[in-house]
Amino acid sequence: MQFPGPAKPPTGIVFDSAMDKIDDALALALLHGFEGRDEARIAAIGISNPDLKAAQFCDAVRIFYAGAAGLGAGSARGLPVGLAEGRSAGASTMLSAPVRATVVKSINDTADVTTVIRNALSAQYDRNAAAVLSGPATDLAKLLDMYGAKDLIAHKVKVLSMAAGAFPDGPPEPNIMEDIAAARRVFAEWPTPIVAAGYEIGTASPFPAASIEKDFAWSATHPIADAYRAYRPMPYDAPSWALAALLYAVRPKENYFQLSRPGTISVRDDGRTQFTASAEGQHRYLILDADRKERIIRTYIEIASAKPVEHKKKMAAK
Amino acid sequence: MITGKALPRRTFLRGMGTAVALPFLEAMVPALAGTRGSKPPVRMAFVYVPNGIIMDGWNPDYEGQLGTLPRILKPLEPLRQDVLLLGNLTHNTGRALLDGAGDHGRCCASYLTGVHPLKTLVDIKAGISFDQIVAKQVGKQTRFPSLELGMEDARQAGDCDSGYSCAYTNNLAWGSETQPLPPVLDPRALFERLFGNGRAMTPEDRARENLYRRSILDFVGDDTRKLETSLGPADRRKLDEYLASIREIERQIEKAEKDNAQIDPHMEKPYGVPADFAEHFKLMTDMMTVAFQSDLTRVITFLVTHEGTSRPYREIDIPDGHHPLTHHRNQPDLIEKVAQINCYHLRQFAAWIARMKSIKEGDATLLDNCMIVYGAGLSDGNRHLHEDLPTLIAGRGGQYIKSGRRIVYRKETPMCNLFLAMMDRMGVHVEHFGDSTGRLDGLDLA
Numbered sequence: 001m002q003f004p005g006p007a008k009p010p011t012g013i014v015f016d017s018a019m020d021k022i023d024d025a026l027a028l029a030l031l032h033g034f035e036g037r038d039e040a041r042i043a044a045i046g047i048s049n050p051d052l053k054a055a056q057f058c059d060a061v062r063i064f065y066a067g068a069a070g071l072g073a074g075s076a077r078g079l080p081v082g083l084a085e086g087r088s089a090g091a092s093t094m095l096s097a098p099v100r101a102t103v104v105k106s107i108n109d110t111a112d113v114t115t116v117i118r119n120a121l122s123a124q125y126d127r128n129a130a131a132v133l134s135g136p137a138t139d140l141a142k143l144l145d146m147y148g149a150k151d152l153i154a155h156k157v158k159v160l161s162m163a164a165g166a167f168p169d170g171p172p173e174p175n176i177m178e179d180i181a182a183a184r185r186v187f188a189e190w191p192t193p194i195v196a197a198g199y200e201i202g203t204a205s206p207f208p209a210a211s212i213e214k215d216f217a218w219s220a221t222h223p224i225a226d227a228y229r230a231y232r233p234m235p236y237d238a239p240s241w242a243l244a245a246l247l248y249a250v251r252p253k254e255n256y257f258q259l260s261r262p263g264t265i266s267v268r269d270d271g272r273t274q275f276t277a278s279a280e281g282q283h284r285y286l287i288l289d290a291d292r293k294e295r296i297i298r299t300y301i302e303i304a305s306a307k308p309v310e311h312k313k314k315m316a317a318k
Numbered sequence: 319m320i321t322g323k324a325l326p327r328r329t330f331l332r333g334m335g336t337a338v339a340l341p342f343l344e345a346m347v348p349a350l351a352g353t354r355g356s357k358p359p360v361r362m363a364f365v366y367v368p369n370g371i372i373m374d375g376w377n378p379d380y381e382g383q384l385g386t387l388p389r390i391l392k393p394l395e396p397l398r399q400d401v402l403l404l405g406n407l408t409h410n411t412g413r414a415l416l417d418g419a420g421d422h423g424r425c426c427a428s429y430l431t432g433v434h435p436l437k438t439l440v441d442i443k444a445g446i447s448f449d450q451i452v453a454k455q456v457g458k459q460t461r462f463p464s465l466e467l468g469m470e471d472a473r474q475a476g477d478c479d480s481g482y483s484c485a486y487t488n489n490l491a492w493g494s495e496t497q498p499l500p501p502v503l504d505p506r507a508l509f510e511r512l513f514g515n516g517r518a519m520t521p522e523d524r525a526r527e528n529l530y531r532r533s534i535l536d537f538v539g540d541d542t543r544k545l546e547t548s549l550g551p552a553d554r555r556k557l558d559e560y561l562a563s564i565r566e567i568e569r570q571i572e573k574a575e576k577d578n579a580q581i582d583p584h585m586e587k588p589y590g591v592p593a594d595f596a597e598h599f600k601l602m603t604d605m606m607t608v609a610f611q612s613d614l615t616r617v618i619t620f621l622v623t624h625e626g627t628s629r630p631y632r633e634i635d636i637p638d639g640h641h642p643l644t645h646h647r648n649q650p651d652l653i654e655k656v657a658q659i660n661c662y663h664l665r666q667f668a669a670w671i672a673r674m675k676s677i678k679e680g681d682a683t684l685l686d687n688c689m690i691v692y693g694a695g696l697s698d699g700n701r702h703l704h705e706d707l708p709t710l711i712a713g714r715g716g717q718y719i720k721s722g723r724r725i726v727y728r729k730e731t732p733m734c735n736l737f738l739a740m741m742d743r744m745g746v747h748v749e750h751f752g753d754s755t756g757r758l759d760g761l762d763l764a
Contacts, residue, residue: 111730
């Protein structure tokens with residue numbers, strides 16, 4: 001039931017990623033930036049790579065942004081970070097930077113990733129949530145198995161925006177390759193429209209290293225900037241797969257990208273994606289126009305690097 | 319001489335509208351060991367306290383084997399080997415989920431049902447509670463499928479929390495999604511239910527009984543004497559103790575009735591309800607003990623006071639209402655009072671658990687064959703949090719649970735996972751309940 005109340009809040013974002021590539025970390029900054037502007041809300045953070053450091057990093061980023069907004073670490077009453085169970089393949093180099101503050105000390109300070117996504121969705125207005133996936137589709141495929149979850153997703157989620165595949169054709173894409181069976185299930189059974197940001201989108205619109213040194217400099221201890229520097233020797237420009245998927249999910253009507261015709265995405269045995277156009281298809285993929293690239297990168301920089309407005313000032317302005 | 323004969327488990331002492339069930343006696347065990355049905359049954363109970371707990375005084379700062387317990391759990395320290403503490407269990411369905419204020423209504427209604435209740439004052443809707451799923455199956459073997467007990471306020475209508483009907487705050491057990499099962503509050507009514515012959519006592523019956531001040535044990539005297547001749551010394555002693563405990567309950571009820579008549583003959587509460595909280599708690603739990611001991615039921619829910627209660631605790635010099643105190647705004651003096659109320663509840667509970675432990679049953683104790691969950695639908699009552707709910711299990715569920723430990727699960731672990739595990743233990747196998755994601759593991763692992 002949705003009891004009559006105030007107007008719908010901004011879209012609740014469920015962000016599930018492996019948190020092992022720098023675009024995942026940049027997308028997390030972008031998400032906090034959108035939340036700071038009241039354009040989106042962080043409904044749940046899920047991590048498909050079962051590495052505690054990744055959960056500590058996401059929690060530290062949360063605490064960092066809360067602190068920057070003049071709020072205490074405990075002020076945000078959101079759900080805990082969801083972390084997949086299993087054996088970690090090892091933490092990403094970007095997580096080698098020291099985590100400055102986190103309440104995540106052990107796996108018991110995290111939640112089962114599918115449970116946390118399910119619980120987050122249960123608290124969203126109908127069709128006022130979006131799922132953003134960067135990484136293997138393992139968690140979302142497991143979510144489909146959860147009792148009642150398909151129905152919940154169908155009611156709450158307006159779109160699944162996922163960094164996956166290569167369109168219209170391309171080599172096997174790493175996120176798909178990591179769990180082909182899960183990707184197939186999600187494309188076949190996810191009960192809402194799906195928009196894919198293919199490999200070609202992320203490589204064509206990279207996040208510039210120069211922005212890290214300049215735009216993130218408002219804090220000497222910015223965890224995203226630290227991760228960026230730790231990921232690879234500077235300077236390097238970072239592909240933006242996860243950023244593209246998130247940007248579309250939050251601002252679907254801003255025409256940053258063109259959308260393909262509707263159709264169906266399937267996954268071949270070798271991990272390559274195949275798009276088959278059909279009028280009744282629920283799937284589309286993003287298409288990047290060269291003349292929109294600059295605007296997209298500018299948006300990434302502006303939102304991801306934004307210093308949060310102090311909570312008191314924000315409240316006073318309302 | 320060894321024979322295969324045994325006293326039937328469902329033997330009653332009868333007489334004059336009275337039926338007193340017997341505790342588990344050695345004579346009920348067929349002489350040849352290993353005979354099917356010789357093991358005492360597993361029982362379960364839920365003891366629910368409202369308005370959350372001061373969690374700093376509940377959660378130990380360690381996991382594993384229980385040692386020194388925090389302040390609120392201190393009364394259980396002598397019994398720590400019989401207790402399993404569970405951390406991080408959550409009821410997501412108790413959260414607002416877009417329904418606004420009303421956490422007290424929701425947390426109580428969702429506690430055993432695992433569903434998000436409909437916010438309404440009239441057309442109430444929650445779900446069948448898991449104790450009733452168990453009762454519908456296991457209850458066929460006992461006189462009462464379940465007992466629903468409480469100590470305060472059985473109102474079923476009106477607004478008890480921000481648009482939630484009192485049916486949500488004042489009941490734990492639900493027979494169906496629209497049928498809460500109101501708790502019995504009056505010890506006299508419960509006593510008559512347990513030991514009556516199935517029909518309610520008429521005022522004339524009660525007057526006759528009062529006139530002669532007769533105990534129900536007087537009515538079953540003939541049956542008792544006959545039975546005693548066929549029992550061994552250990553069983554005779556056990557029966558004596560059991561009947562003495564029933565007589566003691568009668569005395570307590572009579573005392574409460576006498577006291578109430580002297581204090582205020584016009585008081586609204588049922589005549590047999592003691593004015594003192596601890597006395598009332600003891601009476602109710604004494605009868606729960608007898609009900610379990612004599613296998614009158616295997617399923618009990620006990621709503622100590624109703625969710626959101628503003629009951630004062632003058633018994634411990636706290637005249638303030640419980641609920642207002644829990645919104646303490648981090649003021650130390652108010653937190654201290656809430657903690658004292660929490661401790662007071664635990665003292666009563668621990669005394670009951672000690673009594674359960676003192677009763678031998680087969681090779682173990684009555685407590686060993688029970689799973690008694692003590693908990694609340696909120697953790698932090700000030701912020702109305704539905705995660706890390708204070709939860710403990712006393713007893714071993716028939717030598718299954720490895721007690722004496724604290725297990726901390728991952729955050730957001732559904733409380734309904736515990737219910738699935740408990741249903742398994744009760745012999746009721748259900749694949750899914752409420753928002754469960756699987757069976758809670760680790761209860762039987764040391």
